[in-house]
Amino acid sequence: MTPQPLPSALPLTDRTRHRRLREQGSLARADLDAILDAGFLCHLGVVIDGRPFVVPTVYGRDERWLYVHGSVASRSLAGSTPVCVTATHVDGLVLARSVFEHGVNYRSAVIHGEARTVTDPDEKLEGLRRLTEHATPGQWTYARHPSRKELAATTLLAVSLEEASVKIRTGGPDDGDGPDAELGLWAGTLPLTQVWGAPVPDPLLPPDIPVPAHVARREGTGQG
Amino acid sequence: MTPQPLPSALPLTDRTRHRRLREQGSLARADLDAILDAGFLCHLGVVIDGRPFVVPTVYGRDERWLYVHGSVASRSLAGSTPVCVTATHVDGLVLARSVFEHGVNYRSAVIHGEARTVTDPDEKLEGLRRLTEHATPGQWTYARHPSRKELAATTLLAVSLEEASVKIRTGGPDDGDGPDAELGLWAGTLPLTQVWGAPVPDPLLPPDIPVPAHVARREGTGQG
Known part of the structure; x- marks a missing residue:
């Protein structure tokens, strides 16, 4: 199962075009991959009865698909369902001279697609392997693999990595060369690490x- | 502006009833408050053209309202819009003997409501104060406050804290007293802290x- 590689540039679509803070957007698939590989928990958004539901869940990926543990959203995910999967890393607070210029240094990937329930046993096992290894590299070969019954009891969703919006903010506050610099206030960033x-x-x-x-x-x- | 306190127990609604892993659910408002106070970044879900959008954004709160910085979702938030706001803290990985029993120790709050765009200048200023203090206690009295122009350029949303679903998972894996315990594999948790x-x-x-x-x-x- 060698997935077809996707283009190295992310497509600009009506959903992924950045409406503000354009300078923070990235269309590099390498940035998307790096953000996804830096974490293991995402927020999965679905629409139920016209209302949004956002639940945290774990994920893994290959070159083509994001695999999401789907039980948390199972009541809503029959068949092909529009989903939005967002993975965010907070790198610190941006403390400016003015409240208005405050912000957060972060990296986020927002993936738009349809959730496909994985039914093929081979793909399901491989998806679970990627999910397990994504959270804890080395664990798949160490722990007991799912039995047929356990595999059947697991809901695994696949979302295409084709359409995604990447945003990255780094560096200090933006009011260091404006009139607020005269206020004599400290400004900078407060890093946050996991x-x-x-x-x-x-x-x-x-x-x-x-x-x-x-x-x-x-x-x-x-x-x- | 003293907000009316909400009941100490969260209401059980069709949206907040836990469908699985019931033991992890909490209906204590104190748990909701503690989860919200432990972080400053949430994931805001909205529905646009029938599809879910999930974006990371900062928040603050009082007893009654969650205040969310709304610019990230501004294109979708005209008037009263159904939203789902989820705040999650990851406390570690649960490494079991079997892949099937793997999991995450976490605390999450899922808030369901309608986003109200805050237009009253006093509430807007107070909401921004709470948001600023929530991320960095002490910063509101230190930094320059928003000018009238800056205030007008800021989108602040309020979401009622009335309806929320709280889930907390702690402790080790669940397969220590089953047949997998005979496998002789290490099992436990790997804590993650910020x-x-x-x-x-x-x-x-x-x-x-x-x-x-x-x-x-x-x-x-x-x-x-």
Whole structure:
């Protein structure tokens, strides 16, 4: 199963065209990939009875598809359903001289597509593998794989990565060369990072089972 | 402007009733408040032309209303619009013996309501104050307040906190007392925390302006 690669530039569509802060938009697929690979939790939006529902869920991806654990939204996802999947990383606060210029440094990917319920057993297993490895590299080969029954009880959705909107904001505030610079106020950014902690063993775990290397090595490293 | 307090229990509605993993649901308003107060970024979902749009944005709150910076969704938010606002904190990965039992420790609040565009200047200023203080306590009294022109150029939305769905997952994996415990695999959680870094001054800042105490004291503390 070698997915067809997508063009390296994201298409500009009516949904992905940035209406404001254009300078923050990126049409590079490499930026989309990097944002998706930096995290494992997204917010999945669906429409139910004309109203929006937004639920957090985990994801994985290949070159062509975003795979989303779909149980959280299962009541709404029969067949092909319009979805919006957004992955956001917060890198810090932008503290300006004026309240008006305050902001957030962030990276976000907003993916528009139709949710396809994955039914093919091979694709489902491969999608789950990608999802598992995406959150914890090395875990798929370590843990017990899904049984046929478990696989049937799992809802996996695929969303095409074709249409996406990427926004990135970096750097300091924008009011350093305006009249507000005369106010004598401090301005800058306050970075925010996600860090993996020490593994916490299940209380039921026998003491002689060591933390596997692929889990242990994450402690103290950044995520996002 | 003293908002009317809401009941301490969240109402069970067709939208907030948990369809799965009921044990993770909470109807305590205190849990909702705690989740909202632990962060400053939410995902705002709206429906445009029948399709979902999910965008990240900052928020603040009082006892009654969630205030959301609305410019990101301004093209869609004329008048009273159904919205779903979701705030999620990821506390770690749940690594089980089987792939099927893997999960995420998290806290999420899903708020359902209609977005009301705040037009009253007093409420708008107070909403922006709450939003600013929510992200950076102490910043509203430190930074320059919005001018009349800036206030007019800011879109602030209010969403009632009346109807919300709260979910919290904590603890280790659930397969420690089943047959998979015999596999001899490590299982537990890998905590993930958000930490504030050292303030980065704007390059245009004169060197004699100190980092204010309310910003400096966050360095090294957790967020979320």
